[in-house]
Amino acid sequence: AQSVTQLGSHVSVSEGALVLLRCNYSSSVPPYLFWYVQYPNQGLQLLLKYTSAATLVKGINGFEAEFKKSETSFHLTKPSAHMSDAAEYFCAVSDIRDSGYSTLTFGKGTMLLVSP
Amino acid sequence: KAGVTQTPRYLIKTRGQQVTLSCSPISGHRSVSWYQQTPGQGLQFLFEYFSETQRNKGNFPGRFSGRQFSNSRSEMNVSTLELGDSALYLCASSTRQADTQYFGPGTRLTVL
Numbered sequence A: 001a002q003s004v005t006q007l008g009s010h011v012s013v014s015e016g017a018l019v020l021l022r023c024n025y026s027s028s029v030p031p032y033l034f035w036y037v038q039y040p041n042q043g044l045q046l047l048l049k050y051t052s053a054a055t056l057v058k059g060i061n062g063f064e065a066e067f068k069k070s071e072t073s074f075h076l077t078k079p080s081a082h083m084s085d086a087a088e089y090f091c092a093v094s095d096i097r098d099s100g101y102s103t104l105t106f107g108k109g110t111m112l113l114v115s116p
Numbered sequence B: 001k002a003g004v005t006q007t008p009r010y011l012i013k014t015r016g017q018q019v020t021l022s023c024s025p026i027s028g029h030r031s032v033s034w035y036q037q038t039p040g041q042g043l044q045f046l047f048e049y050f051s052e053t054q055r056n057k058g059n060f061p062g063r064f065s066g067r068q069f070s071n072s073r074s075e076m077n078v079s080t081l082e083l084g085d086s087a088l089y090l091c092a093s094s095t096r097q098a099d100t101q102y103f104g105p106g107t108r109l110t111v112l
Helices: none
Strands: A003-007 A010-014 A019-026 A033-038 A044-050 A056-058 A064-068 A073-078 A087-096 A102-106 A110-115 B005-007 B010-013 B019-024 B031-038 B042-050 B053-057 B064-068 B074-078 B087-094 B107-111
Touching (some): A003 A087, A003 A102, A019 A033, A019 A087, A033 A064, A033 A073, A044 A056, A044 A064, A044 A073, A073 A087, A102 B031, A102 B042, B010 B019, B019 B087, B019 B107, B031 B074, B042 B064, B042 B074
Parallel strands (some): A010 A110, B010 B107
Antiparallel strands (some): A019 A073, A033 A087, A056 A064, A064 A073, A087 A102, A087 A110, B005 B019, B019 B074, B042 B053, B087 B107
């Protein structure tokens, strides 16, 4: 089974600073990778996904992520944080189950705190 | 196009009762997945349905069950509720199996 590790349960940045949220995955096959964001009392919203095309993936709200196979990483970045970016972020990998069908395995999440 | 809808949004039940949660996927989506989200365990996969057939099942006891109807709407049922079942239950839909999943707002279940 695949797994996802998100380093840091909480990350704090100042408004305007670089955002870097780390995600490492384990996968025995070329993976599909996703980043989702969750605002309080809401469901998950897709930020971006990697499906073996370009290694640098651009998403919504100015976020992007780079797939690095040699490092098994898919870190999420944004050049300049905004107060509205404060939320919990989840990295996920497609996972082939015993049934032969795939589903998503999520990391534990990283709470992004943005201070003025 | 309307997003994934889940009803009800909030539920309060007592131990031993049973509960049914409903999910309506995005129009045209045939795959529906369910997840349980708790502060301690994070997001855990419950099961996935595609064309009314359960394709995948997570590591949850048999008290958790689900089904999908011919219009792709899905329900999940939890019988004999326990305090530990208190969680946010999220439904996600996709056009086909293994495609990008789009999530609903969730149902917040509180078991007293």
